[in-house]
Amino acid sequence: AQTVTQSQPEMSVQEAETVTLSCTYDTSESNYYLFWYKQPPSRQMILVIRQEAYKQQNATENRFSVNFQKAAKSFSLKISDSQLGDTAMYFCALTYGGSQGNLIFGKGTKLSVKP
Amino acid sequence: EAQVTQNPRYLITVTGKKLTVTCSQNMNHEYMSWYRQDPGLGLRQIYYSMNVEVTDKGDVPEGYKVSRKEKRNFPLILESPSPNQTSLYFCASGGGFPYEQYFGPGTRLTVT
Numbered sequence: 767a768q769t770v771t772q773s774q775p776e777m778s779v780q781e782a783e784t785v786t787l788s789c790t791y792d793t794s795e796s797n798y799y800l801f802w803y804k805q806p807p808s809r810q811m812i813l814v815i816r817q818e819a820y821k822q823q824n825a826t827e828n829r830f831s832v833n834f835q836k837a838a839k840s841f842s843l844k845i846s847d848s849q850l851g852d853t854a855m856y857f858c859a860l861t862y863g864g865s866q867g868n869l870i871f872g873k874g875t876k877l878s879v880k881p
Numbered sequence: 882e883a884q885v886t887q888n889p890r891y892l893i894t895v896t897g898k899k900l901t902v903t904c905s906q907n908m909n910h911e912y913m914s915w916y917r918q919d920p921g922l923g924l925r926q927i928y929y930s931m932n933v934e935v936t937d938k939g940d941v942p943e944g945y946k947v948s949r950k951e952k953r954n955f956p957l958i959l960e961s962p963s964p965n966q967t968s969l970y971f972c973a974s975g976g977g978f979p980y981e982q983y984f985g986p987g988t989r990l991t992v993t
Contacts, residue, residue, distance in 0.1 A: 801981075811924075811971060811984035857923070866931070867912050867980035868939055869973075871923040 768793045770860050772872035779848045780880055786833075787843045787875045789858030798862035800834070800841045801869070806854040814856075817841065848879045883908045885985035887972050893991045894962055902957045902988050904972030912975040913955040914939065914982065915947065917968040924971065930955055962992040 769792045779785035791800065802814040817825045817834050825832050829849075833842045845852055858872040885906045894900055906913065914929035916939075926939030930949040944966055946958040955974075959966060969989050973982040 799981075803984075809969065809987045811973075811987075813981065813983065816981060861980065866937065867914060867929055867975060867982070868926045869916075869924070869982060871925075873921065873923045 768795070768860055768862065768870050770858050770870050770872040772856075772858055772875050774875045775873075776876045776878070778878040778880055779845075781848055781850060783848055784844060784846045785848055785877065787845075787856050787858075787877065789841045789843070789872055791839050791841060791858070791860050793839075793860060793862055795862035798860060800832075801859045801861075802830070802832070802841075802843045803857045803859060803871075804852075804854045805857065805874070806851075811857075815843070845877075850879050850881060853877060853879045883983075885972055885974050885983055887970075887985040887988050889988060890986060891989045893993065895993055896963055897961050900959050900962060900990075902959075902970060902972075902990070904955045904957065904985060905953050906955075906972075906974040906983075907953065908974060908976070908983070909952065910974035910976050910983075911952070912980040912982070913949065914973050914975075915945070915955070915957050916971045916973065916984075917941065918971065918987075919968050927957070927970075959990075962990075964992050966990065967992050 798819045800817045804812045815827045829846045855874045859869040915927040916924045918924045928947040930936045972985040975982040
């Protein structure tokens with residue numbers, strides 16, 4: 767079975783600082799993809815970043831970057847220069863070749879950015 | 882604007898009264914799916930569709946039906962809603978594998 771674990775239910779960070787959200791996963795598949803989704807108070811699920819398991823290079827999208835440690839099955843999200851608009855729930859998710867597109871989500875980390 | 886739309890956004894209904902939540906996407910995506918989000922359980926897939934007339938069960942399909950008669954639409958049907966179906970529902974669509982999925986705004990359903 768594939769699992770995704772987010773061990774930090776809540777975190778807070780000061781505006782303009784950097785924060786790292788943790789995610790570990792378990793899969794026996796070799797062809798898989800990892801995602802981070804953001805859910806602000808509006809409840810919209812917004813794709814933040816994705817990582818292909820076969821790529822060694824860590825994905826980056828503006829202020830968002832990941833630290834993908836394949837052997838450790840770890841996929842953390844780093845947010846640089848945190849902004850008030852980054853306040854949201856963040857979900858780590860996994861999909862793989864045989865999953866028919868099913869995204870397996872972690873339970874989320876609630877991030878609060880404080881002014 | 883590329884988007885996934887859902888209607889209604891909020892719905893309060895009573896046990897046993899059939900309802901349909903509509904979902905439409907304008908990105909010409911082949912893949913569409915429905916998820917429900919519950920506190921402490923995260924998001925779980927209900928049904929998915931790989932293309933027109935091709936649907937299959939996700940992790941929690943009991944009590945739900947879907948249809949995919951057109952590429953852009955993927956309605957979720959609750960024939961006889963029950964209180965345990967009170968939840969936040971999301972429709973999503975995606976292109977080719979890994980079906981990088983884009984979500985609709987969500988539908989908050991309350992069944993009394």
